[in-house]
Amino acid sequence: MNVPAKDSSTGGANTSTSNLEFEEPGETYLDSNELIINMGPQHPATHGVLRVILKLDGERVLGSECVIGYLHRGVEKIAENRTYTMFNPYVDRMDYVAAVSNGLGYCEAVEKLLNVEAPPRANYIRVILTELNRIASHQLWLGTHALDIGAMTPLFYTFRDREEILKIFEKYCGARLTTHAFRIGGCQYETYAGFEKEVKNFLTFVAPKIDEYEALLTSNRIWMERTKNVGVISGPDCIALGVTGPVLRASGVQWDVRKAQPYAAYSEFDFDIPVGTKGDTYDRYLVRMAEMRQSLRIIEQAVNSIPEGPIMARVPKVIKPPVGEIYHSIESPKGELGYFIVSDGSTQPYRLRVRPPSFVNLQALDLMVRGLLVADVVAVIGTIDIVLGEVDR
Amino acid sequence: MRCEFAIWSKAFRQQPGANDDALNMADETKSPGPPEDVKNPPLGRTEERPGAKAAAPNKDSVPVAVPWTSPMVEKYRSQYGSGLDAQTYLGQHYLTVDRSLIPNILRLLRVEEQFDYCVDITAVHYPKRERQFDLIWMLYSFSRNERLRVKTQIADGASIASSVSIWPAANWLEREVFDMFGIQFDGHPDLKRILLPDGWKGHPLRKDYGILQQDQEWVQINLGIESGQ
Numbered sequence: 001m002n003v004p005a006k007d008s009s010t011g012g013a014n015t016s017t018s019n020l021e022f023e024e025p026g027e028t029y030l031d032s033n034e035l036i037i038n039m040g041p042q043h044p045a046t047h048g049v050l051r052v053i054l055k056l057d058g059e060r061v062l063g064s065e066c067v068i069g070y071l072h073r074g075v076e077k078i079a080e081n082r083t084y085t086m087f088n089p090y091v092d093r094m095d096y097v098a099a100v101s102n103g104l105g106y107c108e109a110v111e112k113l114l115n116v117e118a119p120p121r122a123n124y125i126r127v128i129l130t131e132l133n134r135i136a137s138h139q140l141w142l143g144t145h146a147l148d149i150g151a152m153t154p155l156f157y158t159f160r161d162r163e164e165i166l167k168i169f170e171k172y173c174g175a176r177l178t179t180h181a182f183r184i185g186g187c188q189y190e191t192y193a194g195f196e197k198e199v200k201n202f203l204t205f206v207a208p209k210i211d212e213y214e215a216l217l218t219s220n221r222i223w224m225e226r227t228k229n230v231g232v233i234s235g236p237d238c239i240a241l242g243v244t245g246p247v248l249r250a251s252g253v254q255w256d257v258r259k260a261q262p263y264a265a266y267s268e269f270d271f272d273i274p275v276g277t278k279g280d281t282y283d284r285y286l287v288r289m290a291e292m293r294q295s296l297r298i299i300e301q302a303v304n305s306i307p308e309g310p311i312m313a314r315v316p317k318v319i320k321p322p323v324g325e326i327y328h329s330i331e332s333p334k335g336e337l338g339y340f341i342v343s344d345g346s347t348q349p350y351r352l353r354v355r356p357p358s359f360v361n362l363q364a365l366d367l368m369v370r371g372l373l374v375a376d377v378v379a380v381i382g383t384i385d386i387v388l389g390e391v392d393r
Numbered sequence: 394m395r396c397e398f399a400i401w402s403k404a405f406r407q408q409p410g411a412n413d414d415a416l417n418m419a420d421e422t423k424s425p426g427p428p429e430d431v432k433n434p435p436l437g438r439t440e441e442r443p444g445a446k447a448a449a450p451n452k453d454s455v456p457v458a459v460p461w462t463s464p465m466v467e468k469y470r471s472q473y474g475s476g477l478d479a480q481t482y483l484g485q486h487y488l489t490v491d492r493s494l495i496p497n498i499l500r501l502l503r504v505e506e507q508f509d510y511c512v513d514i515t516a517v518h519y520p521k522r523e524r525q526f527d528l529i530w531m532l533y534s535f536s537r538n539e540r541l542r543v544k545t546q547i548a549d550g551a552s553i554a555s556s557v558s559i560w561p562a563a564n565w566l567e568r569e570v571f572d573m574f575g576i577q578f579d580g581h582p583d584l585k586r587i588l589l590p591d592g593w594k595g596h597p598l599r600k601d602y603g604i605l606q607q608d609q610e611w612v613q614i615n616l617g618i619e620s621g622q
Contacts, residue, residue, distance in 0.1 A: 068587065068588065069586075069587060069588035069589060069590070072588045072589065074597060074604075076573075076598060077597055077598060077602075077604055078604070080604075081604045112483060113483075115456055115483065239509055239510050239535065240509075240560060240561045240562065241561050241562050242510060242511055242512065242560070242562030242566075253535070255535060260538055261538070261540075322455050322456065324456065324458070324482050324483065325482070326482075326483060326485065327485060327512075327513075327531055327540070327542065329512070336512065338512060338513060338531070340513065340515060340529070340531065342517050350517070351517045351518075351598075353513065353515040355512060355513040355531070359565065360562060360565070360566070362565075363561075363562065363564060363565050392588060393588075
């Protein structure tokens with residue numbers, strides 16, 4: 001601050017007795033300095049390569065702008081130059097912490113275009129793995145989000161327990177992260193011997209662990225101070241901005257693609273859609289914790305009633321969907337993940353558009369951070385739960 | 394494995410209209426294996442959509458788009474006449490709307506029909522057509538639990554009214570369409586590139602933009618390397 005020391009000791013520029021010759025600087029000289037600062041792209045709390053330009057008044061955020069695209073790989077262009085089958089593994093690389101969900105959305109979209117349906121057994125396996133993946137994704141979100149805010153322990157707890165899910169994935173399809181678990185028409189692999197037992201063991205293992213995370217955070221005073229009334233967004237604002245997933249539900253809109261337009265075998269299971277009331281960071285935390293428990297409920301019902309039968313529908317070896325276009329969306333851990341495919345009747349998609357939930361949800365960041373402190377921006381980025389691989393594609 | 398690769402890659406090279414032997418191939422091979430011609434991927438294909446004869450994997454039932462009528466469609470058809478066409482394909486409804494009617498129709502869908510959630514905006518490029526681009530809005534109504542697509546055709550270099558004032562969500566979505574296809578949106582608050590760098594030349598999702606193509610000049614100046622490939 002380039003104000004003479006004697007001025008600030010007597011109340012600064014507001015003193016009418018000041019003999020300095022400059023124009024009236026306004027109420028106080030503290031709010032006259034707007035500062036533009038750059039956050040990222042190499043900032044650990046931005047979960048990847050997100051750059052946010054912040055306009056600050058002191059510590060208060062006046063506005064923000066996201067600069068994205070650092071991870072742009074042209075997934076949609078690649079799709080136009082690969083066959084339907086070849087493109088399947090690429091979708092895992094978008095939201096790489098929820099690869100199973102991405103694969104489910106893509107496979108179901110192509111199945112719709114081909115007008116085939118996966119057999120019931122495949123659908124049950126798909127539901128079990130997708131819900132396991134939802135828990136894994138939420139665990140990773142919780143660990144990193146809590147770490148951003150300053151709680152280090154949850155990270156170790158969640159990564160320890162997420163490992164058990166990755167072990168099931170690894171045993172099922174050989175990969176832990178980019179699983180490529182499903183194929184167009186069903187699943188490639190039959191469940192391994194002892195799959196049901198291991199999944200059931202996992203359910204009994206992880207239920208008390210979720211209570212453990214809650215014991216660490218839910219009534220933790222620092223956690224509540226940092227998350228309550230931070231990043232508030234209303235339900236109508238969410239809808240206007242196209243925000244979906246837990247962020248929308250925490251703002252009180254009870255909407256979930258699994259219930260609204262059920263896909264796979266979701267219509268056969270009994271589960272609730274947890275909603276929040278205030279739409280702040282704390283509510284979003286509670287909603288995701290409740291979602292993990294609902295996922296456990298779904299898995300439990302599914303694993304106890306996996307039907308017998310084939311796991312692959314009759315799909316031609318070379319996939320050539322008829323001329324036409326289709327939009328199909330699923331509820332990924334981040335929100336509505338949609339695929340819009342235009343087929344020209346050849347072996348390659350004429351156009352494939354991915355509707356990424358992280359990309360659209362990130363748009364709400366500006367609205368959510370206005371008026372907050374700089375430290376809260378980190379909490380809000382964490383609470384939207386973005387994966388930059390999916391934002392940039 | 395060698396033999397499986399050969400069969401598979403032969404099948405892969407079949408283009409539209411090829412014989413159906415490949416479709417009925419024995420289904421014993423597990424994974425397709427790496428593509429043989431990964432170094433020479435087919436570059437951006439520029440052919441038009443072939444006729445429906447090229448595609449028939451499901452011999453029993455080939456779905457076709459059929460006209461769709463509903464009270465909403467009837468109302469708009471009587472109002473706008475031939476500028477509007479409603480169809481349904483595989484249970485998904487879409488309206489094909491004349492470009493001049495787009496701002497009105499979108500606003501009416503939002504205000505009168507409660508399509509309050511703009512899911513996505515995207516485009517498709519057909520280089521051989523006179524009006525080269527299909528522009529598509531995907532809408533959803535929470536109160537009706539219905540999805541609807543609105544399509545229009547637009548020529549290269551032409552612009553269309555921005556829908557940011559109707560759905561704020563359209564902001565980034567329109568920016569991405571501009572970035573990837575070069576379609577201008579009139580009245581957009583901040584129409585600039587979103588995924589590619591600001592100074593980049595070209596719009597990569599156009600069909601005449603090859604998959605290996607890059608803005609060499611930008612790469613050399615900004616990254617200090619000869620080529621990104």
